[in-house]
Amino acid sequence: MASPADLFLKIGLDENTAKNTVANNKVTANLTAVIHEAGVADGCDRTVGNLLYTVATKFPANALVHRPTLLKYIISSKIKTPAQLEAAFSFLSTTASDKLNVDDFEAACGIGVEISLEDIKKVVNEIFEESKAVILEQRYRMNVGEIFGQIRKKQPWADPKIVKQTVDAELYSLLGERTAADNEKPTKKKKEKPKPEDKAIVEEAAPVPEEEINPFSIFPSPEQNLKVHTEIYFSDRPVLRASNSRELLNKHLKVTDGKVLTRFPPEPNGYLHIGHAKAMFVNFGLAKERGGCCYLRYDDTNPEAEKKEYIDHIEEIVGWMGWAPFKITYTSDYFQELYDLAVELIRRGHAYVDHQTPDEIKAYREEKKNSPWRDRPIEESLKLFDDMKRGLVEEGKATLRMKQDMQSDNFNMYDLIAYRIKFTPHPHAGDKWCIYPSYDYAHCIVDSLENITHSLCTLEFETRRASYYWLLDALGLYQPYVWEYSRLNVSNTMMSKRKLNMLVTDNWVDGWDDPRLMTLAGLRRRGVTATAINTFVRGIGITRSDCSLIHLNRLEYHIREELNKTSPRTMVVLNPLKVVITNMDASVMDPDAKKWPDAPADDPPPFYKGGACKFYCMQLMVPFSKVVYIEQSDFRMKDSKDYYGLAPGKSVLLRYAFPIKCTEVILGDDEETILEIHAEYDPSKKSKPKGVLHWVSESSPGVDPLKVEVRLFDKLFISENPSELGKDYLGDLNPHSKVVVKDAYASSCLKNAATGDAFQFERLGYFVVDKDSSPEKLVFNRTVTLRDSYGKVGK
Secondary structure (H helix, E strand, O other): OHHHHHHHHHOOOOHHHHHHOOHEEEHHHHHHHHEEEOOOHHHHHHHHHHOOOHHHHHHHHHHHHHEEEEEEEHHOOOOOOOOHHHHHHHHHHHOOOOOOOOHHHHHHHOOOOOOOHHHHHHHHHHHHHOOOHHHHHHHOOOOHHHHHHHHHHHHHOOOOOHHHHHHHHHHHHHHHHOOHHHHHOOOOOOOOOHHHHHHHHHHHHOOOOOHHHHHHOOOHHHOOOOOEEEEEEEOOOOOEEEEEOOHHHHHHHHHHHHHHHHHEEEOOOOOOOOOHHHHHHHHHHHHHOOEEEEEEEEOOOOOOOOOOHHHHHHHHHHHHHHOOOOOOEEEHHHHHHHHHHHHHHHHHEEEEEEEHHHHHHHHHOOOOOOOOOOOHHHHHHHHHHHHHHOOOOOOOOOOOOOOOOOOOOOHHHOOOOOEEEOOOOEOEEOOOOEEEOOHHHHHHHHHHHHOOOOOEEHHHHHHHHHHHHHHHHHHHHOOOEEEEOOOEEOOOOOOOHHHHHHHHOOOOOOOOOOOOOOOOHHHHHOOOOOHHHHHHHHHHHHOOOOOOOHHHHHHHHHHHOOOOOOHHHOOOOOOOEEEOOOOOOOEEEOOOOOOOOOOOOOOOOHHHHOOOOOOOOOOOOOOOOEEEEEEHEEEEEOOOOOOEEEEEOEEEEEEOOOOOEEEEEOOOOOOOOOOEEEEEEOOOOOOOOOOOEOEEEEOOOOOOOOEOOOOOOOEOOOOOOOHHHHHHHHHHHHOOEEOOOOOEEEEHHOEEEEOOOOEEEEOOOOEOOOOOOOOEEEEEEEEEEOOOOOOOOOO
């Protein structure tokens, strides 16, 4: 069987692409499968091969059932251009059914559409005529890609090769041969810095939008809750404009004194993740900004999924994030009120006891069919609901359903379940109840009972707004203002609590606080500060636009910004290589090294003024002796021009200390293993080598440096959006997401570091002391590397 590299070369990939593909396990597996699925393991032409490569890297994961069909179109050359392939991806990604409408598919992809040379020439001539003045001015220096883009809009199925040939010919006809001036790169004009007075004029002319300064300005005041909250469309009666009456609103305002009241309502079925950080910022932040209050309310309607561990964690992590709840409440605190209102709902003819199984309910809802028990007498439902409460009905034999609108266009109006039977003790309410309310029933009622002014949630709950207001209107209760915002999704991670729970339960990670997870406990253990998380969340804003995936480097930018201000510098060597400085005596010196290189000598960093950190001192106090250790990767036996490390006969500068020159290399018995380096130092510092290396010295003659364990964390998932992989997401776990270095050497100034202390290890990144540390050995987690790709392109 041919190797993957040989297989990729056979389909026409160039050597570099084939080599890079083999280095990526995921793409290798996908491309190998596509090649065999297409039946071209013996080879194909390069055009087809490039299209197959695109299928392997970009095919929508939710349409894998249609991939064989697409490959047949590619092999038969019915799909032969990248534009057709992109159109195919777009069509297939929205085709939920296993059955493919061939006619619609072929029409969407331009299959069978032949674009003649005359058609292409006509479009090219039109575009050249429109842009003639610009082309004559810029000549061959113009961006030809813009012309190609205009042609693609008018003739998306035109052969790219013929288009290029036609454009090249038209350019030559209009401009003639290239001149020397055409080949010169245009000089870039330096942007002049605006003068202070000009800058003031610009700022006055273009004020910053208020939302960017205050993200909470979009929300109305409590007094405005008379406005229409939403319109509920029914299939059999007029539109319901759900809003408060003046009487209800006045009663509400009298209780709240006109203050803003919000709630952060997590379900205690797992640890909170970074998405909850945004929910906290929105709810606690709005209340704080308006001088109001925010409840921490546990949405504990499912006794089987909730644990005391999760409840304790949530309260603790909310405090760590910097938020102080006005009150801590539980939905279970209101079980009696919720039950009484359910009885009232039945009396008003808006609920009934149903005996359908979950599968039957699902099937009936899909067909928009009423339950056989929907029109049962009110008194009968009241009696059965009381039997359910007293434990006289078996679990699974009955539910209480709201009588909403089975013919609505909104699936969340199809008679949602209000109560179900569960003979399970509740972690907070005990064994008093054997019927429990659903989220859809309890959430809006408790919002009303707690006089919440702004019920804020993420966009996936938008379709539930109708049922939220329907229920409050049916019971005649006060209606909070509901507003949905886009949820926070960060790349290369998983936000689903169910999947997070499986990662933890099945030991794919080391618990809910594993530093690779985007749980807030994991981020804290990794050394990320609450300030950095809140700054990141505030920068994203509170919009309704679904910004989909936020790249991880944006979060890392804010982490670095914070840690650079608060983390003292020190030096650690991960893979030590011994260097003996032969012309130095056995004494130990303290070179002039600063923990805060950029800080003025008489002004410590603001974070550490007043002795807030026991590690603060302007001097790093690292010892320097005749035996030091450098990174193994900072030494080579063969030097080169682009290498700035140490090599035989070459000099480097030891940071904060002296230049050294390698004079001898001590090898092991195998004549390959490097045991130690001998070098001479230049005490006068006359030599000025380009390379600068970090190092760690013996703390005293003959005593090894402080030995520590260092854990290097990386992205947990290889793909940017592992949620798109469905059940295959475990195959996308990054095998190198955690690398443990057991025997690193650290500067002796770290010996008294305590759990949670953060440092910048020079050249390596930001690190924090982990809770696994012991008196015998410190353990450090890498929070983030020093490299910043996001900050280069803007915040």
